[in-house]
Amino acid sequence: MPANVFGPLPELYASPESAARLKLEAGGLPSWDLTPRQVCDLELLMNGGFSPLGGFLGEADYNGVVEEMRLADGTLWPMPVTLDVSQAFADKVAPGGDIALRDPEGVILAILSISDKWTPDKAREAEKVFGADDIAHPAVNYLHHKAGPVYLGGAITGIQQPVHYDFKARRDTPNELRAFFRKLGWRRIVAFQTRNPLHRAHQELTFRAAREAQANLLIHPVVGMTKPGDIDHFTRVRCYEAVLDQYPASTTALSLLNLAMRMGGPREAVWHGIIRRNHGCTHMIVGRDHAGPGKNSQGKNFYGPYDAQDLFRKHQDEIGVEMVDFKQMVYVQEKAQYEPRDEVAAGQTILDISGTELRRRLREGLDIPEWFSFPGVVAELRRTSPPRARQGFTLFFTGLSGSGKSTVANALMIKLMEMGGRPVTLLDGDLVRKHLSSELGFSKEHRDINIRRIGYVASEITKNGGIAICAPIAPYAATRRAVREEIEQFGAFVEVHVATSLEECEKRDRKGLYKLAREGKIKEFTGISDPYDVPEAPEVRLDTEGFDVDYCAQQVILKLENMGLIRA
Numbered sequence: 001m002p003a004n005v006f007g008p009l010p011e012l013y014a015s016p017e018s019a020a021r022l023k024l025e026a027g028g029l030p031s032w033d034l035t036p037r038q039v040c041d042l043e044l045l046m047n048g049g050f051s052p053l054g055g056f057l058g059e060a061d062y063n064g065v066v067e068e069m070r071l072a073d074g075t076l077w078p079m080p081v082t083l084d085v086s087q088a089f090a091d092k093v094a095p096g097g098d099i100a101l102r103d104p105e106g107v108i109l110a111i112l113s114i115s116d117k118w119t120p121d122k123a124r125e126a127e128k129v130f131g132a133d134d135i136a137h138p139a140v141n142y143l144h145h146k147a148g149p150v151y152l153g154g155a156i157t158g159i160q161q162p163v164h165y166d167f168k169a170r171r172d173t174p175n176e177l178r179a180f181f182r183k184l185g186w187r188r189i190v191a192f193q194t195r196n197p198l199h200r201a202h203q204e205l206t207f208r209a210a211r212e213a214q215a216n217l218l219i220h221p222v223v224g225m226t227k228p229g230d231i232d233h234f235t236r237v238r239c240y241e242a243v244l245d246q247y248p249a250s251t252t253a254l255s256l257l258n259l260a261m262r263m264g265g266p267r268e269a270v271w272h273g274i275i276r277r278n279h280g281c282t283h284m285i286v287g288r289d290h291a292g293p294g295k296n297s298q299g300k301n302f303y304g305p306y307d308a309q310d311l312f313r314k315h316q317d318e319i320g321v322e323m324v325d326f327k328q329m330v331y332v333q334e335k336a337q338y339e340p341r342d343e344v345a346a347g348q349t350i351l352d353i354s355g356t357e358l359r360r361r362l363r364e365g366l367d368i369p370e371w372f373s374f375p376g377v378v379a380e381l382r383r384t385s386p387p388r389a390r391q392g393f394t395l396f397f398t399g400l401s402g403s404g405k406s407t408v409a410n411a412l413m414i415k416l417m418e419m420g421g422r423p424v425t426l427l428d429g430d431l432v433r434k435h436l437s438s439e440l441g442f443s444k445e446h447r448d449i450n451i452r453r454i455g456y457v458a459s460e461i462t463k464n465g466g467i468a469i470c471a472p473i474a475p476y477a478a479t480r481r482a483v484r485e486e487i488e489q490f491g492a493f494v495e496v497h498v499a500t501s502l503e504e505c506e507k508r509d510r511k512g513l514y515k516l517a518r519e520g521k522i523k524e525f526t527g528i529s530d531p532y533d534v535p536e537a538p539e540v541r542l543d544t545e546g547f548d549v550d551y552c553a554q555q556v557i558l559k560l561e562n563m564g565l566i567r568a
């Protein structure tokens with residue numbers, strides 16, 4: 001192991017005196033408002049979590065990382081840490097200049113001295129770094145649909161740490177953790193990386209891993225950004241705190257890591273190892289499908305289950321952290337205890353509850369046995385995940401103009417109000433255009449703004465336990481997906497494709513708009529002179545032709561019942 005694991009690590013912060021002066025000077029520089037992911041990256045750059053990086057990658061380093069997992073000087077570095085910006089901002093700045101980096105509230109966190117500016121080949125980045133240019137991968141989707149088109153690289157001078165109001169006492173910089181380990185005399189520390197609540201199986205496996213490595217244990221969960229749809233970090237941290245007293249206090253520590261994960265499987269595992277080395281750890285637990293992104297658009301896994309372990313093992317010496325094999329722990333009923341799955345004697349009964357099954361039990365308010373989890377953890381999960389029939393949700397209708405979205409949406413609103421229990425809000429396309437988006441037209445840009453506004457309002461309604469029914473055309477799949485991701489943080493998103501054909505909509509032509517569109521009097525008309533991406537996998541697809549409104553509404557009601565969102 002490298003000898004420097006316990007000594008202090010270089011940080012990128014200016015001294016307090018220079019920081020005060022730089023802050024004043026930076027007020028006059030062009031400034032970039034960092035995205036949430038960039039704030040996470042910047043924090044780990046500044047505090048040494050991404051050491052040896054001295055800033056956002058320049059072009060030569062980026063190319064080396066993408067192609068070979070190495071910086072231009074040959075140092076192992078698996079993940080591009082780049083500052084993506086808009087074309088408009090990129091046009092205003094040039095290599096040799098400085099820019100101020102601000103958090104979303106406008107606070108200046110750092111100065112970037114631009115050394116490189118370039119337009120990356122995102123398809124190549126996706127292929128090489130994540131293994132496929134497939135937007136089913138959350139990081140590839142981010143790359144194509146959220147990240148700006150131009151990258152800026154250069155050295156960072158840190159002015160101040162990003163502000164966190166939550167769980168302050170549980171957040172530690174690499175140097176704070178190193179000092180803590182030094183003070184307690186911990187010399188072998190095994191890190192456990194996680195983005196999920198810990199149940200008994202995790203407690204058993206981490207406890208055993210630490211014992212086998214004769215090491216202390218650092219539970220090091222990610223609280224920056226994880227996989228879309230994960231349990232929010234507030235709930236998770238309360239769950240971690242509830243488990244902490246199951247470990248001997250003198251051998252185990254909990255610290256939160258403000259990392260923005262990419263779900264990059266093997267490369268991400270190597271990255272996690274380097275980050276843990278920087279945080280003073282000597283070992284890391286790497287499991288099956290570490291940092292896995294789920295299924296690709298063909299329904300197959302992006303990576304093999306042990307790819308992450310293989311890549312980690314191959315680079316273990318350079319990472320400077322030893323891999324501890326994750327043993328899948330299962331509950332053996334006859335013995336009333338956990339054992340590694342491969343050590344269970346033949347004929348014994350194994351009990352297990354999968355993640356999907358756990359979510360179902362929470363959703364439906366069913367029993368979660370004590371052999372599976374700790375009462376404190378279950379209580380926290382139940383607090384934030386009441387049964388689905390008591391949570392808010394969004395019903396999102398999409399379809400061509402005149403397809404019948406508003407009619408079915410209105411019928412559903414009435415039916416849901418008749419059932420009672422939750423407030424119902426209808427965000428109909430025409431209503432929204434009148435009250436929220438009256439200044440917008442029908443260009444792609446304006447339609448996207450319109451749908452994002454609807455998504456924002458619907459996510460607030462969902463978060464607060466109501467039912468939002470949206471009925472815009474929403475022609476673009478990527479925008480619908482962004483709205484889904486925003487809402488699924490708080491409740492279910494039920495996409496209903498009103499699949500009335502263009503011919504039928506045009507035949508009905510309720511508002512006379514198709515005629516005008518055919519005559520060229522209305523431009524950019526969906527289906528005629530503007531695109532409509534047909535939803536690939538909506539929760540419900542409604543065929544309205546030949547069916548009455550009641551029947552269509554009933555199809556949606558059945559789906560809602562089936563998803564546990566309403567009680568029969």
Ligand code: PPS
Nearest residue numbers: 401402429442447450472473474475523524525526
């Ligand atoms: S979008 O694409 O989701 O922002 O559209 P939306 O807000 O739902 O607005 C669609 C309604 O606006 C009328 N309209 C047009 N639709 C499509 N293309 C063009 N160019 C256009 N111009 C006006 C039309 O009446 C749509 O109403 P619905 O209820 O869908 O028939």
